Amino acid sequence: MMRYSEMFLPTTKETPSDAEIVSHQLMLRAGMIRKLTGGIYTYLPLGYRVIRKVENIVREEMNRAGAQEVFMPAVQPAELWVESGRWDMYGKELLRVRDRHNRDYCIGPTHEEVITALVRDEIQTYRQLPRNLYQIQTKFRDEIRPRFGVMRCREFGMKDAYSFDATEESAEESYRKMFDAYTRIFTRCGLSFRPVEADSGNIGGSFSHEFMVTADSGEDAIVSCTSCDYAANLEKAEISRPEEETGHDHAMEYSPTEEVHTPDVRTIEEVCTFLDVAPRDVVKTMIFMCDGEPVAVLVRGDEDINEAKLRNYLECDSLELAMDDTILEVTGSPRGFAGPMGIKSRIIADYSLMNMKNFVVGANREDHHIKNCNSGRDFEIKDYADLRIIREDDVCPRCGEKLRIVRGIEVGHVFKLGVKYSKAMNATFLDRDGKEKHMIMGCYGIGIGRTAAACIEQSHDEDGIIWPMSIAPYQVIITPVNINDEDLSDAAEELYNSLIAEGIEVILDDRNERAGVKFKDADLIGIPIRVTVGAKSLAEGKVEVRFRKSGEVEKIPLETIRDFITKTIMDQISISCG
RNA sequence: CGGGGCGUAGCGCAGCCUGGCAGCGCGCCUGCUUUGGGAGCAGGAUGUCGCAGGUUCAAAUCCUGCCGCCCCGACCA
Numbered sequence: 001m002m003r004y005s006e007m008f009l010p011t012t013k014e015t016p017s018d019a020e021i022v023s024h025q026l027m028l029r030a031g032m033i034r035k036l037t038g039g040i041y042t043y044l045p046l047g048y049r050v051i052r053k054v055e056n057i058v059r060e061e062m063n064r065a066g067a068q069e070v071f072m073p074a075v076q077p078a079e080l081w082v083e084s085g086r087w088d089m090y091g092k093e094l095l096r097v098r099d100r101h102n103r104d105y106c107i108g109p110t111h112e113e114v115i116t117a118l119v120r121d122e123i124q125t126y127r128q129l130p131r132n133l134y135q136i137q138t139k140f141r142d143e144i145r146p147r148f149g150v151m152r153c154r155e156f157g158m159k160d161a162y163s164f165d166a167t168e169e170s171a172e173e174s175y176r177k178m179f180d181a182y183t184r185i186f187t188r189c190g191l192s193f194r195p196v197e198a199d200s201g202n203i204g205g206s207f208s209h210e211f212m213v214t215a216d217s218g219e220d221a222i223v224s225c226t227s228c229d230y231a232a233n234l235e236k237a238e239i240s241r242p243e244e245e246t247g248h249d250h251a252m253e254y255s256p257t258e259e260v261h262t263p264d265v266r267t268i269e270e271v272c273t274f275l276d277v278a279p280r281d282v283v284k285t286m287i288f289m290c291d292g293e294p295v296a297v298l299v300r301g302d303e304d305i306n307e308a309k310l311r312n313y314l315e316c317d318s319l320e321l322a323m324d325d326t327i328l329e330v331t332g333s334p335r336g337f338a339g340p341m342g343i344k345s346r347i348i349a350d351y352s353l354m355n356m357k358n359f360v361v362g363a364n365r366e367d368h369h370i371k372n373c374n375s376g377r378d379f380e381i382k383d384y385a386d387l388r389i390i391r392e393d394d395v396c397p398r399c400g401e402k403l404r405i406v407r408g409i410e411v412g413h414v415f416k417l418g419v420k421y422s423k424a425m426n427a428t429f430l431d432r433d434g435k436e437k438h439m440i441m442g443c444y445g446i447g448i449g450r451t452a453a454a455c456i457e458q459s460h461d462e463d464g465i466i467w468p469m470s471i472a473p474y475q476v477i478i479t480p481v482n483i484n485d486e487d488l489s490d491a492a493e494e495l496y497n498s499l500i501a502e503g504i505e506v507i508l509d510d511r512n513e514r515a516g517v518k519f520k521d522a523d524l525i526g527i528p529i530r531v532t533v534g535a536k537s538l539a540e541g542k543v544e545v546r547f548r549k550s551g552e553v554e555k556i557p558l559e560t561i562r563d564f565i566t567k568t569i570m571d572q573i574s575i576s577c578g
Numbered sequence: 579c580g581g582g583g584c585g586u587a588g589c590g591c592a593g594c595c596u597g598g599c600a601g602c603g604c605g606c607c608u609g610c611u612u613u614g615g616g617a618g619c620a621g622g623a624u625g626u627c628g629c630a631g632g633u634u635c636a637a638a639u640c641c642u643g644c645c646g647c648c649c650c651g652a653c654c655a
Contacts (some may be wrong), residue, residue, distance in 0.1 A: 013616060014590055014604070018648050038647070091654065109655095144579090144653065463615095482613050516615035523615090534614060544614095 002474070004509040004518075008045050011521050021217045023456035024149030026465050030525045039146025039154035043449075046525060049473035050452045051157060055136050057188050057470065058159045058446055065181040067132040067161050072114045074138060078104035080113040084424045095142045107140040112421045112443060115162045119439070120427035126166040129429060129439065130174055134161030136448065150449035151409070152219065157448040164422075164439045166431060171440040175207075175416050178444040182211050182412050185446065190468025191455055193411065196222050197232040199308045200415065208415045211446075212408030213454040222408045223390055227401030234405075235308040237390040238397040245355050255358050255372040263367045266336025268301040271369060275360060278302075282360040283353060283373070285338040287322040287330055287345070290314045294322055294330045294345040296338065298381070300352035301360075303388040313348070313385050337362040339370060340379045347379070350387040409454045410447075417441040459549075465526030466549050469572035476506040476565060477527040481515045481534040491558070492533040495543065498562050504569065523548065528572070529565060 019025040032047030081087035095107040163174035200208035224231040282301030339362035358372040419438040480492035496508040532544040
């Protein structure tokens with residue numbers, strides 16, 4: 001299939017200085033990718049072979065799960081996006097273009113609009129449901145800051161699938177099928193991963209999982225239980241409502257409030273230093289604007305508010321920290337002295353405030369704080385909720401055991417959409433009961449390039465990439481130690497032809513290079529099996545098989561080498577998928 | 579969008595402060611030697627010094643503007 005001397009495979013010895021993470025460095029060094037411009041990459045032959053391997057695994061498993069492949073346009077008319085409401089909502093990540101007639105288009109960052117428009121025109125009855133359509137296509141998202149090579153880039157290959165169902169039960173079944181398909185896909189790609197619960201935004205009754213490849217270089221933090229199988233991303237990770245302390249009279253322990261002069265003392269840190277208290281004795285009062293209404297959110301001083309949780313709890317579309325003039329209006333003081341006592345807004349409190357006594361709050365008066373504040377006596381908290389960011393020393397919300405926080409790379413996402421798009425775009429069907437209903441949708445994405453990069457993050461050493469057999473660009477590389485030695489080159493050539501005849505993906509390194517150069521390149525590009533053809537072994541009628549992953553070397557007689565390799569490859573590709 | 583840095587041979591970089599021959603390493607080409615972990619010797623080719631303008635006898639070097647890239651932050655699914 002391929003002679004190294006004829007391949008377009010520009011490897012480099014030196015690590016490019018602007019590549020931060022190992023997958024980016026190695027993809028450049030191994031001649032897999034080259035950058036065209038910010039966040040936009042060309043896949044060279046070696047890189048593209050890996051991409052196609054991943055795509056084919058995805059394709060096989062999607063088909064197995066009953067999804068059908070389509071191919072949608074990358075360029076989409078603005079009208080569809082106006083219809084779904086996302087033309088205005090999506091923001092700057094949406095790359096908008098105009099044609100010669102001055103009509104608006106975008107380069108698709110995702111395809112809910114297109115698929116929904118297609119399906120609403122073609123599906124009329126529950127008899128045509130459920131359906132699951134997917135595609136593997138290039139997406140464009142104008143990322144604010146592309147980085148890490150193909151990990152976070154602007155143009156990228158993605159598999160996106162969309163399911164349409166008539167009933168909730170059926171929709172959940174569609175979701176489960178995709179969840180299982182994803183598990184098979186990432187297992188077959190040789191990845192260590194885990195599905196985690198993810199925030200699904202404010203669509204009622206929906207749920208969502210992210211498939212995270214665990215890697216220290218990951219951009220996302222994930223929380224997992226050391227005991228049960230609970231796992232969630234940071235945004236989603238729940239914190240249980242603490243037990244309320246009972247059995248004694250709180251009021252007895254309340255000290256009288258005391259307003260203290262705290263000139264220019266604003267942050268929690270400053271308050272603690274000034275009053276000689278710990279952050280956990282202070283209550284932080286943050287003023288948010290929630291769909292235009294101010295809300296005071298209380299959290300213990302050593303905790304941080306999780307805006308995703310807050311947004312979900314308040315069921316609002318827009319949520320942002322209030323501007324200074326709003327703070328002045330609501331608290332009557334400048335930023336830094338807000339507190340719950342006498343505040344002119346709704347108050348909600350994180351669970352961390354339960355059981356706090358005699359705490360410090362802002363006085364809603366410039367340069368003043370209040371000591372020994374107590375809820376119930378000094379102000380009323382009607383709403384307690386889980387509003388803060390989880391920490392590693394919190395306990396599992398399911399079983400109460402210890403948690404662990406690790407970093408991960410999001411390679412896949414399954415999301416139950418519900419009727420968000422079918423409603424906005426009027427995708428309905430006629431149900432058995434004769435009523436017109438909105439289709440229940442789900443969407444399911446996999447980042448193809450990111451999956452390949454995540455694999456490198458997880459599987460490499462100081463010499464280069466270590467591909468698993470399933471997505472390796474080639475399965476075998478034959479390295480004749482000296483191409484000018486006819487015995488060696490003839491033997492290598494013969495083996496090469498016999499492996500090709502077996503359908504094995506093999507490179508013959510027929511370059512007139514020194515052995516060391518060839519070994520280094522073979523290691524760098526990560527081919528799982530290297531067959532070295534050298535004079536000593538050949539004299540015994542043998543060649544050396546070296547495994548990239550373990551470094552183990554076996555001498556195999558020429559008569560059995562073909563069968564040995566075929567069997568090894570078969571063994572390594574057919575990984576059990578549970 | 580804010581802050582910082584960079585832009586000089588295919589790649590990595592020095593030179594810029596203090597204006598005066600365009601340089602180093604790797605790679606590339608030719609020849610000889612070498613050939614089991616990125617060879618040695620000899621010879622050679624390669625530049626819009628990011629772009630535009632300005633100052634100057636003279637600009638890679640100083641000044642102004644622009645463009646591109648990288649990093650940090652903010653923002654965002």
